[in-house]
Amino acid sequence: MKYRHAFHAGNFADVHKHVTLLALLGALARKDKGFLFVDTHAGRGCYDLASADARKGEEFRGGVERLLGVGGSDARALPEELQDYAHLVRALRNQPHARHACPGSPWLALQRLRAQDRAVLIETQQSEHVALREAMRDAVRNSAVTANHLVLECADGYARLKHWLPNVERRALVLIDPPYEDTRGDFSAAANATAEILKRLPTAVIAIWYPIKDGRDTDQWLASLPSRLPQDAAHPPQFLQSEVWIHPRDTRVGLNGSGIVIVNPPWQIAERMQHWLPALHALLDPAPARGGWRVR
Ligand SMILES: C[S@@+](CC[C@H](N)C(=O)[O-])C[C@H]1O[C@@H](n2cnc3c(N)ncnc32)[C@H](O)[C@@H]1O
Structure with missing residues (x-):
């Protein structure tokens, strides 16, 4: 595998994904x-934006740095979800040796999970898993999560779902965030994993991140998703789609936009998203805007 998330850490798609993740964690904690929080593709937990990898494309300048650059009354006017994310990034950067740090999904989750919650963080690349272990050792000290409620595995996140679900709590949030190096392969694997999760725990909340490289492909995949999932009359799954794009949806720039589909979205998350997503889009795609946003 060639994929290194450090190139993309803190870019507009990461911000979209992490703001959504924090909102979902907050909703479950009501x-x-x-x-149980399962991160099937956890990455290294925390990224150094001063590293050679991150500085190559400087993608973070169009994402996290743009949000952190909003100050004063403009910052206070941002929707609370954006303020919450910015606050956590600043808190991370106030820690020793973390001036240029950018949190990944595991680090953010640890800030929000409570003593009664558990987390399983799965990463397949040995080097990333080792870095994750180190990042979580520090993060767990400042987290309400107890060390014995945190499991880190160096494994295939899709395959491990069978082991972790159904869980004793019968409540779960699963983040599926693959690299999409093989776009069609990961679209298919993410749909299969979603089917497996729902078979085991029909009420699980599942957040699948996906890239918008060509909007027609993503629309087609999303349209086919419900028919690929188990048909459970008692728990027909609900879907919430959140997309933000900063280039027209079919340009050949590589990554035009960022999408998340949430299966079994928690109460009121759609209403909140209608509020924070346009604000996030305005920030990530300043005038004259080339992109757009969508909640449906
Ligand atoms: C997009 S990154 C994850 C970023 C992370 N979720 C975050 O938001 O900070 C995808 C990660 O998945 C890992 N990966 C790829 N295939 C995997 C698999 N089958 N199981 C677990 N991890 C995998 C890659 O090594 C990479 O670190």
């Missing part, structure tokens, strides 16, 4: 009962 109930006292604990839940």
Whole structure:
């Protein structure tokens, strides 16, 4: 595998994904009962934006840095979800040796999980898994999650779902965030994994991140998704789609946009998203805007 997320850490797609993830974690935490968070493609947990990899394309300048650059009354006027993410990035950067750090999904999750919750973070590349282990050792000290509620595996995240689900809590949030080096392969694998999760835990909340390289391909995949999932009359799955794009959806720039489909979205998340997504789009795609956003 050639994929290194460090090239893309903190870019507009990461911001879109991580703001959504924090909102989902917050929504699940509204109930006292604990839940399991599974990150099937965890990455290294925390990224150094001063590293040679990150500085190659400087993608973070169009993402996290743009958000952090908003100050004063403009910052206070941002939707609370964007403020929450910015606040956590600043808190991370206030820690020793972290001036240029950018959090990944595992680090952010650890800030929001509670003592009654558990996390399983799966990463297949040995080097990334080792870095994740190190990042989580520090992060867990400042987290409400107890060390014995945190499992890190160097494995195939899709294959491990069978081991972790269904879980004793019967409440789960699964983030599926593959690299899409093989775009069609990961589209298909993510759909199969979603089917497997729902078979095991029909009420699981599942967030699948996907790239918008050609909007026609993603629209086609999304349209086919419901028919690929188990048909459970007692728990017919609901879908919420969140997309933001900064180039027209079919240009050949590589990554035109970022999408997330949430299966079984928590209560009121769609309403909140209608509020924060246009604000995020305006920030990531300043005038004259070339892209757009969509919640449906
Ligand atoms: C997009 S990155 C993950 C970023 C992370 N979720 C975040 O938001 O900070 C995808 C990661 O998946 C890893 N990966 C690729 N195939 C995998 C698999 N089958 N199982 C687990 N991890 C995998 C890659 O090594 C890479 O670190």
